Amino acid sequence: MQRWKINLYILMVGNFLVMAGMTMIMPFLSLYLQQDLGLTDEHEIGVWAGIIFAANFVTSFLFQPLWGKLAEKYGRKMMLLRSGFGMSIVMLLMGFATAPWHLLILRMLNGVISGFMPAAVSLVSSSTPKERMGFAMGTLQSGGTAGAILGPFIGGLMADNFGFRPIFYITGTLLFLASVITWLLVHEKFDRAAAALKEQVSVLKGFRDLMVIRQLPVLLTVTFLIQFAMLSPMPLIPLYVQHLHGTSENLAFYAGFVGSVTGISNMICSPVLGKLSDRIGATRILLICLAGSAVMTIPQAFADSVGMLLVFRFLLGCFMGGLIPTVNALVRQYTPDGKESRAFGFNTSALSLGNMMGPVVGGALSGWIGIEGLFILAGVLLFLTCIWATRALRSRQRANG
Structure with a gap:
């Protein structure tokens, strides 16, 4: 298989796992706050759930341009690994939260670290022949969309069978494995010496x-x-x-x-x-x-x-x-x-x-x-x-x- 296709299909799976991990928390967040983190008032639970869910997007909005800049200096694959391994650790830590503010801080940190998908898009776009760019972008998008669809379903299913905390451990492990596969199998042509000479x-x-x-x-x-x-x-x-x-x-x-x-x-x-x-x-x-x-x-x-x-x-x-x-x-x-x-x-x-x-x-x-x-x-x-x-x-x- 051509190298650009190998990169594409591996990163499509990576996008699926990242989006599934990001959305898996949605069906049971309020229940996790109630049953495991000790909140009892319904209004308080609703406020915390909304803030915790939005926190990831707030910090992601602020930090994505920074990771884009660093990708030009250190390479897109480096940003993929930074994001993948970082999110796997944060996801595992969410399973050890004992108070709502722990979960809030970790969701904010997850948004700071995130950046797997734009790095994947950038890497695929740089290695794909121009005449196949639309197909590559569509395929990559389908992986992320499938994760966003199936994430809440898988999360709800696992919550019913294993409880809430094991979901974070399982998701973190899957993200870690996806990052290892990316490390071993995704290749990028990147001249770090030439990038270092460019004006920052x-x-x-x-x-x-x-x-x-x-x-x-x-x-x-x-x-x-x-x-x-x-x-x-x-x-x-x-x-x-x-x-x-x-x-x-x-x-x-x-x-x-x-x-x-x-x-x-x-x-x-x-x-x-x-x-x-x-x-x-x-x-x-x-x-x-x-x-x-x-x-x-x-x-x-x-x-x-x-x-x-x-x-x-x-x-x-x-x-x-x-x-x-x-x-x-x-x-x-x-x-x-x-x-x-x-x-x-x-x-x-x-x-x-x-x-x-x-x-x-x-x-x-x-x-x-x-x-x-x-x-x-x-x-x-x-x-x-x-x-x-x-x-x-x-x-x-x-x-x-």
């Missing part, structure tokens, strides 16, 4: 240097809006499903299914759309998927049954599956050689910001516009982003033509 600039100056490239602010905004649109209505979807379903029978199943069906179609379509982008162009796929995502988001506000909501959520995931891979391919396309790790670091910060702000803003606005209004707002934002991206990206193509 601050994170802020590196950001300013990249943002003068007209396409990159658009692509970072698209990344932010993808996550914002996906996550802003998520906390309210169980209540929306309850309203549509009209009964408590099988409510948890339907709520979980509605929440995961978008990820399932995303996982299926990411490699397909990535491969198609290699044939017809990443920009075209990105614009089609932005418009399609907007079209499939707005009708969710007018669903009159759970079945109709499921259809629109599934179709939304199909279009969403073409967004992140094509954004990553275009970020690499427009970023000068040698600065791609920094660019992917900023792009991951935009993603973390969307993860962070989506549920917060959605929860704040829901009291005024309801979840129906959130769907409409997300759809309108995606439409506006599509128009903006069309003008910015097409103008570059005309200039190059």
Whole structure:
């Protein structure tokens, strides 16, 4: 097998394990706080659970650009190993927490250390032939998406059978094994001596240097809006499903299914759309998927049954599956050689910001516009982003033509 394919498939599995580990805590976090860490008041549990879950994204947003800068100096593989081994240790320590603030500090530390996925994207993009870039980005994305889908399911399953603390030990062990496999089997062509001779600039100056490239602010905004649109209505979807379903029978199943069906179609379509982008162009796929995502988001506000909501959520995931891979391919396309790790670091910060702000803003606005209004707002934002991206990206193509 060609070296770039070996790197791709190993890092796809690594992305799966990282995302599964990050999301495995979601189904039982409040129960862990209650049963193992001694909290009894429901409001207190809810506040702690929200802060602990968000803490990872806050520190990740702040530190990803730094790791992108260091990847240019020490290599992408070094950042993969730093993140993988670091997160495995932090995950193990979470199993020894005895107070909520222990878990909060460790989640914040996990966000500081994280960076496996942008390093994986950067390494794969540097070793993959340009004509196969869309396929590679789509395949890599499918691994992370599968982990995000199956993580909560696996976590809930293990919690029922082994208790809460062993999940952290198991997850930490899997992350450690994934890091060892990456260390042994992933190869990177990196000239550290040449990198040391390059001028070192601050994170802020590196950001300013990249943002003068007209396409990159658009692509970072698209990344932010993808996550914002996906996550802003998520906390309210169980209540929306309850309203549509009209009964408590099988409510948890339907709520979980509605929440995961978008990820399932995303996982299926990411490699397909990535491969198609290699044939017809990443920009075209990105614009089609932005418009399609907007079209499939707005009708969710007018669903009159759970079945109709499921259809629109599934179709939304199909279009969403073409967004992140094509954004990553275009970020690499427009970023000068040698600065791609920094660019992917900023792009991951935009993603973390969307993860962070989506549920917060959605929860704040829901009291005024309801979840129906959130769907409409997300759809309108995606439409506006599509128009903006069309003008910015097409103008570059005309200039190059």
